[in-house]
Amino acid sequence: MEEIKSLGQYPVEFHHRYDVTKKHGKNVEGDSWIKDAKETFAKLDLDPTHELRVLSIGCGNGKVDEPIIDVLLKKYSKIHYIALDPMPDELRKFRELVKARGDEWKNVTFDFQEYTIKEHLRTNNQPYGLVVASHSAYYFDDIEQIVMQLYDSLLKNGMLFIRMESDTVSYHFQMVMKCWSSKWESSTGIRNFISLDHLRSKKY
DSSP states (O other): OOOOOOGGGOHHHHHHHHHHHHHTTOOSSHHHHHHHHHHHHTTOOOOTTSOEEEEEETOTTSTTHHHHHHHHHTTOSOEEEEEEOSOHHHHHHHHHHHHHHGGGGTTEEEEEEOOOHHHHHHHOOSOEEEEEEESOGGGOSSHHHHHHHHHHTEEEEEEEEEEEEOOTTOHHHHHHHHHHHHHSOOOOEETTEEEEEEEOOSOO
C-alpha cells in the first residue's frame, strides 16, 4: 500500500478537501496569508507605466491569487495575469471569482491556461514581472531545471515566489531548498509553510 506523505501529491483530492474545509467555516489561508501577500508583493518594484505580466502556476480556484492581485493593483494600472492549472474545474471557479470581483479587477486581463508548467514553458517566449508557485512546486518533474527556467523568464527586478509546506521529508521541498540556498537567500518560514521570494538583479 502506497504511503501518503502529503495530500499535495493528489491534486484532485487536495482541491476537494480544500473546498470542503472552506465550506465548513475553516479559514485555510486566512488573514496571515493576506498579510504575507501585502508584505511580499509590495517588494516588487517594476515600472508601473508598463503592463505587468504575471504567471501563477497551479492557481487552483484563485483564492490564493486574490490578495496578490489586490496588492498589485494598488501600484500597477494594467496587469496581464496568466492563470495556469491543468484542472479545468478549478479554472472554472477562478473565472467565477473574476466575474464576482467585477470592476475591481477591470484593469486585469486574465489568460486561463489548462496546462502544466512544463507544457507552458515549451511555448512561452515572453518575460514575466512576477512568477508565483504557491503549493504547486510539488508537481514539477525536474524541479531544479524548472525553477531555473522560471528565474530566467523574469525581467530585471522581477520576482520569483515559491510557497510550500515545510516538509523536510519531501523530495520536492529538499530540491527547492537546495536550489534556492545555492543561489539566493531564503525568506523566513511562516507557521507550517516556507515562503521564498527573490528579485532578479541581472538584466534580462
